[in-house]
């Protein structure tokens with residue numbers, strides 16, 4: 001027998017209301033268990049221990065995905081593996097497909113959930129930058145109330161976000177994209193098994209002349225939290241990006257204390273990697289956006 | 298705490314401590330030693346089993362998480378036609394040396410081959426992305442899966458049935 005977590009009380013509610021009662025009424029350290037792919041390693045190494053784990057896997061109503069004319073709706077228990085294999089998502093939101101496929105490996109994706117990936121808020125998690133780039137709305141519920149948090153207000157920093165101690169993330173809503181919009185997620189891994197050095201999520205809209213009419217560019221992994229790069233977004237406006245993507249380290253207005261620096265590479269190298277990741281993601285989103293115009297869509 | 302699940306086709310009920318990992322229940326309580334503990338950190342995939350038909354790493358699951366689910370280990374998959382073809386192909390193509398990673402490799406590739414259409418080499422490599430092998434250098438593993446995939450998808454059902462290997 002290898003690592004075993006410290007003892008805890010285990011609860012497995014079968015309804016959301018039951019889970020909300022438990023999380024508000026139990027005293028002591030209480031934690032939600034979804035896929036467990038981030039939580040169990042912490043328990044096994046005893047970096048973390050809790051008095052109670054509330055396993056939400058028995059709440060079937062939290063596992064759904066709906067695509068309709070208003071947008072896309074995810075239940076928190078929808079598995080990352082289900083996202084990666086879903087052709088509707090791949091067709092409509094390539095960036096979500098790319099982020100899901102870049103999470104760990106098949107086995108971990110089969111357990112890991114979209115809700116868990118967002119709630120965990122490790123700077124290296126792949127779904128948060130995409131969520132931010134798509135202007136998602138995250139719904140949190142407690143016994144007393146339900147509230148909708150806009151993605152820019154959700155992420156606070158490493159492992160910190162808007163979820164209160166008695167709240168459960170119950171839904172993620174992604175608004176429908178405007179016409180002629182392309183999305184993309186790119187991450188750069190130092191080695192196959194390490195967290196990425198840098199990741200970027202983009203959403204680019206073009207006008208009939210193939211010029212950028214809206215640009216959203218998010219940088220993550222190397223930062224404390226996924227962050228929109230407004231100077232770079234402004235730089236892209238009204239441009240045709242068929243040639244080079246005009247992004248250089250001079251446009252990177254990130255303050256020193258915003259970096260989450262866990263790798264052993266030099267800072268100069270990291271900046272090169274960041275610029276490369278941003279350019280690849282912007283280029284790919286732009287290509288997808290102009291496809292719409294060229295197809296007369 | 299009471300855990301009810303289906304293990305290799307049989308309904309099981311067992312009292313487990315909630316903190317116990319699935320791998321430990323499978324190995325210690327049920328003697329299923331095909332489930333290997335390679336890294337114990339969710340990295341290597343030697344502990345891969347199927348839960349509700351999908352590969353997961355049993356060292357990174359609480360046993361309680363498979364409540365009401367179906368779990369299959371290599372022991373329970375041995376009579377499956379696809380698994381027989383895979384095993385033969387691994388032997389023939391030197392898809393293993395020490396064999397420590399092999400049960401996990403077989404389960405990950407079994408899941409890939411279940412989809413019933415040919416896979417390209419990228420898909421094969423992606424399917425075993427979560428499985429580390431310290432011996433073979435992977436090339437012979439990809440070759441083994443490639444050949445099993447060819448046998449399964451290029452041979453017609455009738456031919457297989459004639460050979461008594463019908464799916």
Ligand SMILES: Cc1cc2nc3c(=O)[nH]c(=O)nc-3n(C[C@H](O)[C@H](O)[C@H](O)COP(=O)(O)OP(=O)(O)OC[C@H]3O[C@@H](n4cnc5c(N)ncnc54)[C@H](O)[C@@H]3O)c2cc1C
Pocket residue numbers: 031032033034035036037038039040041076080102103104105108109111112113114115116117119120124125126127163167168169170195338339340357
């Ligand atoms: C070897 C390995 C490699 C990995 N590589 C990557 C990678 O490349 N990219 C990546 O993004 N991730 C990676 N991960 C992390 C993992 O894939 C994700 O963090 C995982 O998807 C989290 O989802 P989960 O359902 O397993 O969450 P859990 O582990 O169950 O929970 C994570 C945290 O979120 C909380 N939580 C979960 N659901 C809710 C909810 N609905 N409401 C409120 N709180 C909730 C839990 O209390 C816990 O604090 C890796 C993990 C491992 C072990």
Ligand code: FES
Pocket residue numbers: 333334335336337338339340341342343344345354355356357
């Ligand atoms: S022992 Fe489970 S992944 Fe290595």
Ligand code: FES
Pocket residue numbers: 392393394395396397398399429430431432433
């Ligand atoms: S054959 Fe030895 S680890 Fe793969």
